[in-house]
Ligand code: FES
């Protein structure tokens with residue numbers, strides 16, 4: 012079955028099982044491997060993308076559920092003003108350590124700032140709580156979000 | 162092109178590159194191998210016609226920052242601006258590059274001298290070329306920003322313009338090489354962000370999991386849930402019949418976890434398709450020899466063994482029995498901790514292509530050469546038929562010092578010649594096929610004399626082992642402090658049998674031993690009517706050095722005192738009693754991986770839930786902090802990781818030989834709200850710099866439990882900390 016959706020502003024069509032998680036559609040069918048596989052169970056946030064502006068876990072989102080939706084992945088995240096500020100802030104604070112979780116962190120942070128331009132510590136905790144960082148870069152994640160909001 | 166002896170086996174070549182520019186291949190003897198032969202470091206430096214400089218980064222990058230730090234050392238001595246420099250990852254070959262593993266915080270001490278010498282040698286040849294051109298003595302010329310300048314005439318020439326002349330010169334005699342005076346360092350000591358940071362932020366394909374080849378197949382691998390079980394039979398044809406499945410095949414392990422056990426591999430164009438097929442796969446394993454192992458069983462055995470005689474003496478000094486017989490007070494306590502998984506966020510994976518009797522591998526590995534040896538054995542290939550390429554690594558923590566996934570990918574790829582295969586673990590595979598931090602039990606006794614001085618110390622450490630020897634990462638060093646700091650010490654070990662593969666988890670050994678030793682000594686100090694830092698400073702004042710065995714630097718008590726005093730001042734230790742009820746400060750000191758770390762931690766405990774507010778860290782890793790921003794990040798990460806081991810609920814348990822936990826719900830990590838304020842400061846001492854990936858982790862756990870005791874009066878003697886313990 013052909014399913015159409017928009018990915019990073021481009022119309023795309025994919026022939027595939029509607030039960031295939033969006034994560035694997037992005038990585039395997041669209042060759043967008045910036046979105047990461049960490050747990051496959053909605054527990055780590057490494058696979059976070061935006062679906063119609065909302066941060067979602069793409070490992071828990073089925074292809075069949077995003078028919079016609081607009082998807083933004085890390086590869087397209089810097090297209091918006093907020094995305095640009097987050098990316099610049101992430102580089103300025105040198106947030107990544109191994110870097111593996113960072114695509115997910117950035118997608119969650121971008122969604123947060125788009126909805127809450129001046130987040131408090133509690134807002135940051137609530138929005139970023141689902142994104143694990145095994146390297147524990149949390150000090151800089153918080154600082155980078157604040158710097159991007161300023 | 163020219164080459165000459167740099168010393169016994171070192172050499173330098175400088176050659177022109179097609180299209181212009183100069184390539185330096187600098188082979189510097191960096192150390193002696195176990196057989197006494199010199200280990201050679203090859204550094205590659207390319208100077209392009211536009212005077213940009215490309216430096217080869219030779220080490221595995223797991224987020225520890227080596228890919229940035231080692232080129233910084235070269236760029237410093239080459240005397241170029243960091244802005245001119247680009248970094249290129251090399252492939253893995255110890256014969257060419259010397260040590261490339263990332264483990265044991267050993268990169269910095271190993272590379273500090275030879276890597277700078279490589280940069281200095283290249284600089285010397287460029288200066289010599291300019292001197293010859295201008296007819297002046299090399300010693301009269303200066304360099305900066307990739308240019309040679311004659312201060313007398315004001316003439317200056319970019320390195321790139323010296324390429325042709327430098328390529329014709331004889332390399333310098335190493336005896337004439339002078340390294341920079343540290344006072345003139347321009348790159349070492351500057352904070353430089355990770356070289357891959359912009360690419361990571363842009364979501365570029367850097368990691369092993371991202372690497373793709375045309376016509377690549379993905380593989381998933383089913384293995385026996387109980388470690389060591391062997392393959393009997395499976396419904397392979399039923400799985401082959403599923404849509405989208407390319408191959409279903411079996412691989413044979415050699416019975417060791419290092420090479421991976423028997424498995425059934427399913428290959429498909431899509432990993433998701435291959436993994437889904439596991440629901441259909443039914444395998445019969447012979448696990449009869451390994452199903453009797455369980456966490457409950459270990460605990461019961463440990464309790465029994467604690468009553469009996471130990472298997473092995475590690476350290477026995479003085480007269481332990483007499484010291485306890487004459488003690489004014491004896492303090493005893495039992496401590497324990499669980500198995501832990503590494504849980505790197507990027508699951509284990511490896512890509513392999515077998516073709517024409519050779520194999521090429523793309524692996525996120527911390528230790529490529531051990532992988533090469535295992536693959537050579539498993540495929541019966543000469544090592545030179547194995548090429549290993551590094552990818553960026555989504556977290557190491559010691560997991561990827563093991564190469565089981567590499568061997569397994571190679572075994573699968575060898576059965577489909579010409580077809581590239583990427584083996585990728587699910588999270589459950591990853592958590593259930595780890596090399597775990599071993600659990601341990603410690604029975605402690607300490608003797609105090611009438612004046613409250615510590616006179617004897619005894620640890621009966623029950624751990625896992627075979628034939629009277631500990632398993633990997635269950636060792637106890639004879640120099641484990643307070644051994645060496647008092648007269649009567651008995652450290653001994655007993656060993657339980659297990660089928661669990663064990664391995665090195667960040668600050669191996671130390672991450673557990675710091676907890677039990679420093680928490681128990683906090684109890685001892687309290688029994689003597691003092692605090693732990695006072696006890697530690699007393700013990701440290703007795704001697705200048707404690708040997709840590711051959712080939713390891715001795716423990717220097719003055720360095721320990723330096724960081725302890727610094728941490729106490731930073732953390733306001735003197736005023737700790739002013740904290741309100743339910744809050745407290747704890748202290749711990751630990752020495753590991755040649756690094757000295759003292760930490761003070763403030764915690765608030767409410768309704769049985771500890772919340773860490775602030776951690777003050779003082780560390781001594783020698784004379785220089787090469788890249789301060791990365792140093793800070795390593796310490797932040799170590800502190801939060803240590804807190805996670807104590808507070809997040811991490812524990813790996815085993816039933817009938819198999820692991821129970823499968824994902825982050827049952828083996829959780831710290832999350833952002835758990836992040837304390839972390840203050841870090843370094844005491845610089847006159848010692849060669851050492852590594853920072855690990856030594857800041859161990860002391861945070863005892864600092865935490867000692868703070869919990871200060872806040873609540875409750876002793877935490879086993880991990881993880883639970884609300885029941887604090888109720
Ligand atoms: S991979 Fe989707 S939440 Fe972990």
Ligand code: FES
Nearest residue numbers: 109110112145146
């Ligand atoms: S940077 Fe390594 S997991 Fe976050």
